[in-house]
Amino acid sequence: MKKINIDFYRRDNVLLIARELLGKVLVTNWNGVITTGRIVEVEAYNGIIDKASHAFGGRRTRRNEMMYAEGGVAYVFLCYGIHHLFNIVTHNKQIPHAILIRGLEPLLGIDEMLVRTGKKQLDNSLTRGPGNLSKAMGLLTSHSGSSLVGNELFIADDGFTIRKNDIASSPRIGVAYAGKDALLPYRFYIKGNPFVSGKPK
DNA sequence: GAGTAGATCCTCT
């Protein structure tokens, strides 16, 4: 299990980084309570030219300020007043690239995830979808701006590899308001994995 | 199984 280096996040190709995040392991360690999950679904948000992004057109507000930070930090925001959505900020300072984590396969700390989500037993819904996985991992908007190379929150490579054939892409979900940009194939997921959101094929 | 309403609150206009 090897923590991913900061240089990984500071590259310019957000689509490439998104694809490479598939199969990696997200780790949270709040006060010694460790939960981990393998990333099986992501969406890329490509900076100021991407209508679906909060940072479209260089828009800069208190909420999305973290997107303009240097790559390698978390961007967490509240959606629909209920769900905390966890993003990874990439690229350099002032370039608001981000990657939304949409699906995780639980690995360690499943009991803790059940407590956080109030569920009775492990099933697909525990960490499927951005709202669910943030809850299971204990991620809150207060973590927005946290480093992804610290001891509490980071992404690791445990040697797991995915065949190219097992990676699929599709348009992003829930961004119909973005017009033409809603059609861009910026969503990547592991084919057939039960923790990928949306309808199974 | 498919479709829809309701929850719920912070941020921006």
Place this chain on the structure above:
DNA sequence: GAGGATCTACTCA
């Protein structure tokens, strides 16, 4: 004062 990068439960069939 509106609406959102969502989820669940409930209806109807």
